[in-house]
Amino acid sequence: MNRIVILTGAGISAESGLGTFRDEGGLWTQYSIEDVATPDAFARNPALVQEFYNLRRDTAARARPNAAHLALARLQQGWRGDVTIVTQNVDALHEAGGATDVLHMHGTLAGALCNACAHRWPAPARMAPDEICPRCFAPAARPDVVWFGEMPYHMDEIFAHLARADLFAAIGTSGEVYPAAAFVQDARRAGARTVELNLEPSAVSRDFDETRTGPASQTVPLWVDDLLKG
Ligand code: APR
Numbered sequence: 001m002n003r004i005v006i007l008t009g010a011g012i013s014a015e016s017g018l019g020t021f022r023d024e025g026g027l028w029t030q031y032s033i034e035d036v037a038t039p040d041a042f043a044r045n046p047a048l049v050q051e052f053y054n055l056r057r058d059t060a061a062r063a064r065p066n067a068a069h070l071a072l073a074r075l076q077q078g079w080r081g082d083v084t085i086v087t088q089n090v091d092a093l094h095e096a097g098g099a100t101d102v103l104h105m106h107g108t109l110a111g112a113l114c115n116a117c118a119h120r121w122p123a124p125a126r127m128a129p130d131e132i133c134p135r136c137f138a139p140a141a142r143p144d145v146v147w148f149g150e151m152p153y154h155m156d157e158i159f160a161h162l163a164r165a166d167l168f169a170a171i172g173t174s175g176e177v178y179p180a181a182a183f184v185q186d187a188r189r190a191g192a193r194t195v196e197l198n199l200e201p202s203a204v205s206r207d208f209d210e211t212r213t214g215p216a217s218q219t220v221p222l223w224v225d226d227l228l229k230g
Pocket residue numbers: 008009010011012014015020021022023026088089106171172173174175176177197198199200201202214215216217
């Protein structure tokens with residue numbers, strides 16, 4: 001068993017102080033997706049959308065990786081084969097915890113994208129509603145995050161990793177959003193063993209061979225210890 005593919009969601013960053021989306025008090029209980037996380041929302045009210053991401057960028061910049069992020073980096077360093085981390089999160093806590101080559105399928109708060117010329121550059125701490133693109137100078141800059149209705153990033157690469165996986169783990173994700181919620185089925189079809197590490201059962205727990213419940217800062221280090229000992 002050499003190739004491990006790990007999918008993470010907002011739950012892995014919850015203990016670093018970043019809100020999840022669908023838990024009690026989560027972001028989608030404070031904002032409506034249609035107002036802040038779709039291309040139409042940005043076209044309709046760029047000020048609200050930019051402010052939503054400015055707030056998340058500010059909160060994420062002050063957050064520190066927790067024991068779960070550090071444990072996954074330890075796994076990447078200590079494992080005899082490949083460990084691919086695919087995250088739905090737009091924070092940089094995996095990298096801050098020492099992980100490498102993380103695939104951000106929903107983009108990152110650290111990135112900016114031009115709606116006019118598709119130029120990408122490091123996002124400033126705050127973006128204005130009419131933020132200028134540094135290459136084409138159009139007032140068309142947006143956060144480089146994937147909104148609902150848009151195609152997630154790195155999908156070909158992700159599916160190639162899932163097709164060769166020996167072990168698939170989903171950590172801190174509710175299994176409510178596709179295509180990520182179906183990754184466990186892709187991994188099973190490839191013959192991988194599957195494990196879910198979550199605070200509570202998710203919408204897709206039944207698809208996993210094994211479920212370990214509890215806070216990620218406790219369950220993930222123990223899981224990594226078991227793997228590295230095994
Ligand atoms: N440890 C482990 N799991 C946790 C913890 C914790 N400390 N706290 C919460 N969780 C779990 C919750 O039980 C829930 O299953 O994390 C999950 C968070 O689910 P969501 O809020 O739906 O977040 P996520 O699954 O990442 O959402 C997927 O939806 O809105 C889009 O683009 C957004 O990437 C996001 C995607």
